[in-house]
Amino acid sequence: MPPAASSLAYHEHRELLAAAVDQAIIHHPQLGQLIGPNPFDLIQQNHANHAKFMDNVFFLGNTQLLVKTLPWVYRVYGARGVSMDYFPVELRAWRRAITEQIPDSAAAPLLAVYDWMLDHHNDIIEAANRPEESAAGPAQDGSVLAAFVESLVTGDSTWTDAVTRDYMAAPQDLERFYLEMLDPAMREIGRLWEQARITTAQEHMASSLVIRMMSKAFAKIESPTHPRKRCVVSASPNEHHQIGAWMISDLLEVRGWHTRFLGADTPSEALLATLDDFRPTVLALSVTMSFNLRNTAELIARIRQYAGAWTPRIMVGGRVFQDTPGLAASIGADGEARDAAGACLLAESWFEAGDELD
Ligand code: B12
Structure with missing residues (x-):
């Protein structure tokens, strides 16, 4: 190089x-x-x-x-x-x-x-x-996934609302709903877009429907928060993919974390101001596109410089890190996880190890 x-x-x-x-x-x-x-x-x-x-x-x-x-x-x-x-x-x-x-x-x-x-x-x-694998994982029935994906690309909100109702019998179903239903469905949407079998408008519509499903599912859940378990979750600057970060924020809240979810494309200044104000134990940054790695590395360096003694532990994750070992460390993160469940476990382990800062 x-x-x-x-x-x-x-x-x-x-x-x-x-x-x-x-x-x-x-x-x-x-x-x-x-x-x-x-x-x-x-x-x-x-x-x-x-x-x-x-x-x-x-x-x-x-x-x-x-x-x-x-x-x-x-x-x-x-x-x-x-x-x-x-x-x-x-x-x-x-x-x-x-x-x-x-x-x-x-x-x-x-x-x-x-x-x-x-x-x-x-x-x-x-x-x-080379033929690619379908997004259906071992836990997922391919035909259910295909029918669900079809409802996302046709904008059938009656179907997607029914799926949400069926899946979400209890608060503890949220993780399974996000990781075994919504995540593989969105990967399949990506595969269809990549092959030009759906339009960019359909990709947008599917994202909006999934966000609506997540909001409906999460609205049923009330979880008391632990005052010192604080996490800021955000997509990095210029990163428009926010669903993965959103899942992490919701699943941390279910586990009693007090989170601030900043959504997509958060400007560095705004993120720094939030850290200063909220003083989280953990910052979770989501990156999907490889062209956003450099600005994420620069953001992490700025946080370390700016926050000094109270710098949160910084974890990164998202599609770009999957299958590229060492990438997270190379941009200065303290840790990474493959999915939202792993992100929660890492946050808990940092908290339990006494890494909380107040
Ligand atoms: C929805 C979507 C969009 C939406 C996003 C809407 C939104 N509000 O978020 C829109 C339309 C805006 C979009 C735009 C683009 N997209 Co797009 N998009 C997708 C799609 C279909 C799904 C993404 C998603 O939500 N997945 C579901 C979530 C749950 O998965 P996830 O983000 O990976 O998160 C999981 C883990 O990664 C992890 N995780 C995530 N964040 C974090 C953070 C931490 C700290 C940790 C520990 C873990 C973690 O946990 C999550 C849950 O387990 C993907 C396909 C795919 N394979 O992902 C393409 C995809 C990512 N997009 C792609 C592309 C090319 C683009 C565009 C350039 C062009 C376009 N398609 O319009 C632009 C770029 C915008 C930008 N500058 O960022 C490509 C990227 C390919 C590549 N080689 O990099 C993909 C892979 C599609 C494809 N197969 O070609 N996209």
């Missing part, structure tokens, strides 16, 4: 590089064949995301993130009619932009990574075409 000077040069030039790649692609003589039926906006968005993503890969020096994400990129754009030939054309445009904009000594290690991607183009296509 490139040294710090190269990574910094990429970070500083990332928007200009993306603009140069936009220009190269929009003026390409075979533009129509390369991008298929899509508006150029979609491709421009890919260049912006690519710049943010590579910035994070270089910042963290994490090749695993790159290897894991490239087949997904090919799959998503391929499903939308983008030609596989677009990718080498695009990667060569990044190469050219780097050569033109970044001094040679800093550019060379970056170019080596782009050459690696170009050399592995066929392997990435092969990985992208």
Whole structure:
């Protein structure tokens, strides 16, 4: 992976590089064949995301993130009619932009990574075409899941309200409802979106329905809170995925934690002010998108610097950490857990170990 000077040069030039790649692609003589039926906006968005993503890969020096994400990129754009030939054309445009904009000594290690991607183009296509597993886990009946997912994508709130009623016989059902029903259903929604079998509007609608189900399920529960078990739960800055964090907040409350749930895309300043005011024992930060890792690392560093002696124990989790060991520690977190139940156990263990701060 490139040294710090190269990574910094990429970070500083990332928007200009993306603009140069936009220009190269929009003026390409075979533009129509390369991008298929899509508006150029979609491709421009890919260049912006690519710049943010590579910035994070270089910042963290994490090749695993790159290897894991490239087949997904090919799959998503391929499903939308983008030609596989677009990718080498695009990667060569990044190469050219780097050569033109970044001094040679800093550019060379970056170019080596782009050459690696170009050399592995066929392997990435092969990985992208490998069949994926369905989201139904061992605890989940595939046909029930499929029917539930269908109700989410068609916006059938009568069905989703009935599912909530059936599942939620008692407060202790909440964890099972969240982790065995809603979580796999949302993963399946993601798979359908990835394959362009549902629209972005349907993905939004499914999210809204799930949030409505969670609110209905949680409304039935009253749990006394322990005054010193305090946790702030939030998605990190720029992170729009908030359902996982929301589940953690609810499940901690069921266990007697006093939580402040800040939702999606919380600005760093607002989060710091909340920590200052609420003085939690634990901060749980949720990150889904790999392009949000760098700002999460910077946020954690700021919290440690700003909060000083009363810094909460910081746990991170979310999709991006799954299957990438060591990532949580590399952004400065004290711990991580794979799911919301694990997050609760970790918070409890920190509390019981006497890590509470007041
Ligand atoms: C719903 C959804 C959205 C909604 C979010 C709505 C909302 N209010 O939250 C919207 C439409 C906004 C959205 C936007 C985007 N999304 Co989206 N989205 C999803 C989807 C379908 C479900 C996410 C979800 O809620 N899952 C259910 C929750 C419960 O799971 P979870 O977040 O992983 O949380 C669990 C654990 O990870 C853990 N956990 C979570 N947080 C924490 C924190 C701590 C401290 C701990 C310990 C544990 C922990 O516990 C949770 C419960 O067990 C996923 C598919 C998927 N596989 O996840 C795609 C997905 C994440 N999205 C994706 C993409 C690409 C995007 C967009 C770029 C484009 C788009 N689809 O519109 C934008 C990016 C926005 C941004 N800047 O952040 C991709 C990401 C792929 C990748 N390689 O990174 C996915 C995987 C879809 C796919 N299969 O391609 N998305």
